Amino acid sequence: MITALDHIALAVRDFEAAVDSYRRLFGREPDLEPGDGANRAWFQFPNMALEIIAPSGEGPAGDHVRARLDAAGAGQWIVAFQVSDLDAAAQLFSRRGLDVARAGPLARVRAAGLDFVLTSGRIGAQRSPPTTTEAAAVEALDHVVVMTPNCDRALGLYGAKFGLDLRLDRANEQWGARQLFFRCGATVFEVGASLKAPVTEEPDRFGGLAWRVTDPDAAQARIAAAGFDVSEVRTGRKPGTRVFTVRDAPGGVPTLMLMPSPELERA
Structure with a gap:
């Protein structure tokens, strides 16, 4: 049912500082995606993406990130798995006794104290361009x-x-x-x-x-x-x-x- 690791999300308070740090760490330029009360930066790789997300105002996404930061602080938050059929995967995970909640185009799964997501994936996303040579990125x-x-x-x-x-x-x-x-x-x-x-x-x-x-x-x-x-x-x-x-x-x-x-x- 799970076909790939889709992305990993990091929750942060200081969005600009986190994005700058990962830009320097990876040697790559992210895509910025504000909206729904949150700022997002996507570092896209051939086999997954890293999402940096921070609250920026009112909205469901911002409220969700804010609650996470208040409860557990900044850091690695979510591992998102890509599935071929989201509805079928969510139903199967629920039948297997997992805590599953649908949230628009994804399903949230809480297991062993960690947060996971099932998603259809970031189809067609292009690899983030390098800010340096490919060999050093x-x-x-x-x-x-x-x-x-x-x-x-x-x-x-x-x-x-x-x-x-x-x-x-x-x-x-x-x-x-x-x-x-x-x-x-x-x-x-x-x-x-x-x-x-x-x-x-x-x-x-x-x-x-x-x-x-x-x-x-x-x-x-x-x-x-x-x-x-x-x-x-x-x-x-x-x-x-x-x-x-x-x-x-x-x-x-x-x-x-x-x-x-x-x-x-x-x-």
Whole structure:
């Protein structure tokens, strides 16, 4: 039923500052979309989009964002999934016991303490143009991370109820972590859990974003020159990958930049 990751939404209070920060981080120029009481900026990539949204006045969207900010503060808010048939997907999710509410051209889903959206997608959206060379700009999203205190619940929710395609279930005692990797279109939905913490029914939480770059050295130099605190480029945990961390990414979102392994890309 879910065909792809459509977009990720970040709720912010200072719209102009957040947009400027992500423009410098990505090396791309967004589309601006005000309306319905909210300001939106869309950074469009080949496999998804990042939406930055802030209240700007009266209107349903502005009220919704304002309520989110008052309840939980700024930061990563929504993961939106693309579906082929919105009505059928909303009905199926409801029949599977999920909390689903229709809201115009989308359906909101509340699960494990997180907010999700089902949507028909941003069909025909063009990739945001670079403000730098393509080699130094962020290319696409590699994966989104969710942290859970309960892997069995996560398998039942994201696998059985959401219907995401589980490709790997890996426990690593050395890292003290268990990781579930679900394929979602051209991205990965990763769920992580600590092997050292007790299993609980506490809510899940968003754990960060990993972005793809084609030239990590060029991207790291550009992002550092833009004023961000970045690590050195290093060998990633997955064979053939090279990565670096943005320590002060906008909105406090844990952010990793990586060059995927060509072999893994073909898998």
